[in-house]
Amino acid sequence: MYLILYGLIIFFIIIMLREKESLRLIIYFAIFSLLMSVLYFLYYAYDVALAEIAIGSALLPLFFIIALGKQKNFVVVSRVEDEFFSEKEGCPGFRLLERFTDSFDLTLDIFFEHHVQIKGAFRERNVDLIILKSHRDGKYVFVMKKSSILHHKLRRVLQEDPRIRFEIVEEDEIYD
Amino acid sequence: MIKKLVLLLMFGFIFIYALAATVPLADISLETSIGQTVIDRGYDDTASKNLVAAILLDYRLFDSIFEAGILLISAAGVLYMTQSSEYSKSVPRSKEATAPKDSDTILAVSRILYPFMLLFGFYIIVFGDLSPGGGFQGGVILATARLISVYIPEKASENTDRLNRLEKILFLSLLSLGLVSLVTQGAPFTNFLPRYLDPEIRRFFLVLLNLLIGLKVSSGLTIIFTRFVKEGR
Known part of the structure; x- marks a missing residue:
């Protein structure tokens, strides 16, 4: 169970490093944050998991998407x-x-x-x-x-x- | 001038008090671990069933308040740095109307999601001392809800100056709420309600604190991204 999660997290980190397209990179980042918050949850750090899910997979990707849309x-x-x-x-x-x-x-x-x-x-x-x-x-x-x-x-x-x-x-x- | 003086006195007082309250490391007995102590005594001391909230909002309230102050300062910094670009540019709003609309799906989903996110954010804030969550997490959820509302065209955008004033007031009231216990309990930055009261009544302090922190965090983040969205338009 934990091993699958670790594997997925490392897999998404490698994908993020290799990805060049910005929009897809943001979505991978959101998925990575989601997996990290699942990891925190499994280690009984419920408050940290909630903060991670709110910031890492909702607020920051929205920020980045707006930044992409604001090309001048x-x-x-x-x-x-x-x-x-x-x-x-x-x-x-x-x-x-x-x-x-x-x-x-x-x-x-x-x-x-x-x-x-x-x-x-x-x-x-x-x-x-x-x-x-x-x-x-x-x-x-x-x-x-x-x-x-x-x-x-x-x-x-x-x-x-x-x-x-x-x-x-x-x-x-x-x-x- | 008077405002500055009052602020300076307040911070100076807190600084001196913090220096005086520091316990030398040698005096702390390490026979029982701190974690075990919190687990054993947390509920009786703080009336919070969520022990993380017990540490954040009672044992280490001093740290939490100034952590909230950092967000205030960064929001003020963003406000200051983007000040000129908004007032110098008077781009007519009609240009936006001629631009092709965003996707209908996003519009519909954000309309449906917006009230539920607000509700969930308030739930996380108010139940912060009973279940995982608290002021910061709930505040971020509220801010995300307002960020989503950028996609809703009928909703007017936030007035950042007013929000900044609100944030300052909230921070000051947080600080003074932390200091109330100096009068009633004899020690600052703890629950101002006396120990002999029922935990269900002493809980009131935590809910109030969570609400203040939540509103403060959400208004700070809202300032940052509203400026961010508006800037350069």
Whole structure:
């Protein structure tokens, strides 16, 4: 009984260490706290178990989720620069993104690939969206990371546009 | 100025009293372990059936009160550090209305859960001296309930300044409640009701203390996360 519990706790610690996606990491943390509180309970420390369950698996994960949702900058790296998406104010792609960032109170940061060398300029993980142009069907491909919780929202806002196709990738696939 | 002076006098008095009350280590007899002593005498001394609460709220009440003070200070620190960002930015609220709504499931579940969490938090607080739990745990549950209510759009957000004032008042009343026993019993930070009374009546002190600590913890945590949610918006 105890051995299974110890094993589960160690298993979840290892999973937490290996997990890169923030939202899933928070959920593993909550499960870990739950298991720890079961351990306290089995050792007759009922008050500690109650405190652990209230803080570790309810309050802190909620805090972290709110922190994730409060992303302030929306970093876009564009590999295309044409009439659909450029630095000029009037172009349609730019306006679409601006409407999205305005509605969530984000600051829009756009980098064009040929101006900035991405890997040197900022860390890989900070990029929220990469814009590419597909050679096959001529659509603009919006590549987003799975870990960014904004991808559901951006998708909902921009879905009706026929020129755009979405691709959600895993964390480490983003630079291929 | 007067407020500061009163506070300074209060803390100075407590400090000197604590120094005077320290027992040299050599005087403590180790023939019976402290744990066994608490188990044997805990209920008669403190009228608390939960012996953890007996230690927290009677034997070591001094520590508990200043532990509660740490939360007050950290909440005040958060309040101070995020002060400027809220007043300088006057972002119109209408922007939120245009944003797509959060998931309906979360909204429905938090609406259902909210009253039950409040009830459970108060239960944990009030029954802190009978069953596991107490002021701190119940306070955290109350704070979590209010954190969940962030997802309920109709509910107005908390006024943090008022909450901070409430927290200060609660801390001061905790301190003075701990000091009442100096008058009635001759020793501070213990139950102010005399020993010969029935335990069911002396329990009143513990419930009152738990309630104060619970409300204080919940308002402190509510301040911290309300600022956290609002900050940078």
